[in-house]
Amino acid sequence: MHLSDPWWVYALRGAGVYLGLLILLRLVGKRSFGEMTTFDIVVLMLVGGTLRTAIIGDDRKPLAAIIGVLAIVLLDKGVAWACARWSGLERLIEGRASVLARNGQVIEGALRKHDMSEEAFHRVLREKGLREVGDVAEVRLEANGKISVLKTARHE
Structure with missing residues (x-):
């Protein structure tokens, strides 16, 4: 399988989109997706479709999507690991009640x-x-x- 870009481009895009979306959702507020309404589901679907393009661009190969998703999952695991060890980071990312x-x-x-x-x-x-x-x-x-x-x- 030949990708249109080097593999690390998809990994960086995935990580960048993850971090950008994390910051955006933190700025929008706690209630954004805590209690899912019909409107929230529509927004989530539109955001997902839009971000797909940001992560893999025009490349339609499954490997490109797998690399992007793998980067997101690994980064998420790393953020969760760090938040479990540093309460200040968790407060920064999650916020407070x-x-x-x-x-x-x-x-x-x-x-x-x-x-x-x-x-x-x-x-x-x-x-x-x-x-x-x-x-x-x-x-x-x-x-x-x-x-x-x-x-x-x-x-x-």
Whole structure:
């Protein structure tokens, strides 16, 4: 199999796209893909298709795609390894959790800061078996984009 570019070009492109997308998603915010909606899936599909071209260009050979994907997987494994050993790096890459509600009260401006509607917030509460915000001890938007809910003692 003859590639149109040297093998390392695909590896560098894959690594570059991975790092660029990691930075972009970090800048966009935690909630981007934590709770997947139809819109998120559409965006993910479009991004994937667009980035395919950035990684392998016009080369249609499977080896080009394999090299690009291998570079991404190895870099991801390396980043995970480093994050497990250095908490500062993990905070930089993952971010920190944000409190949305505490002691039955929504934190002023917290939903807006994370582009969450009140309806989406209440939907999360219902999914966790709660009727109202007064039933929560704390609601957090975790660094991975998921929402965790700690119920008040009367609901545990």
